[in-house]
Amino acid sequence: MFATYRLSTVCRIGIAPLSLGAGLFLTGCAANRIRPPEGVRPTVKVVEVTGYCNCRKCCSWERSWLGFGPPVVSKGADKGKPKQIGITASGTRARHGTIAADTSVLPFGTVVEIPGYGYGRVEDRGGAIKGDRLDLWFPSHQAALQWGRKKLQVRIWNERVEGKNK
Numbered sequence: 001m002f003a004t005y006r007l008s009t010v011c012r013i014g015i016a017p018l019s020l021g022a023g024l025f026l027t028g029c030a031a032n033r034i035r036p037p038e039g040v041r042p043t044v045k046v047v048e049v050t051g052y053c054n055c056r057k058c059c060s061w062e063r064s065w066l067g068f069g070p071p072v073v074s075k076g077a078d079k080g081k082p083k084q085i086g087i088t089a090s091g092t093r094a095r096h097g098t099i100a101a102d103t104s105v106l107p108f109g110t111v112v113e114i115p116g117y118g119y120g121r122v123e124d125r126g127g128a129i130k131g132d133r134l135d136l137w138f139p140s141h142q143a144a145l146q147w148g149r150k151k152l153q154v155r156i157w158n159e160r161v162e163g164k165n166k
């Protein structure tokens, strides 16, 4: 659908054979990967921007079998269903640049530029992420807390909406 998605696949496949120790490499790869689509004019909007990580608090999961079993969703409609930690609602691996949004407002694939964070792309959702809100992925809970809660002017490249307007 988006040229940038194919790029991201190439990026991930290239990294897959490497060990977990390649985290830094992964970040380096991801950081340069997301670019706004060409020929699309961004929308400027002030939104509330928070941070999240893969932890059970941010992503609502817990270990089954009294804490020793595989991870499951801890609340909401999918409570008790298996949870793949670090995999977004759109099936991608969460990393720097992953954004959770209300996909009825910003569909998967929407590219956003956030001051102090850089380019990101909507690939995830969250129960509490509704309306004009963005949740940015960070590699640790501490980093997510450090980001805090900010009202920021962001640039949004929403290809679907642009396409409709033509």
Ligand SMILES: [Zn+2]
Pocket: 052, 053, 054, 055, 056, 057, 058, 059, 140, 141, 144
């Ligand atoms: Zn967290």
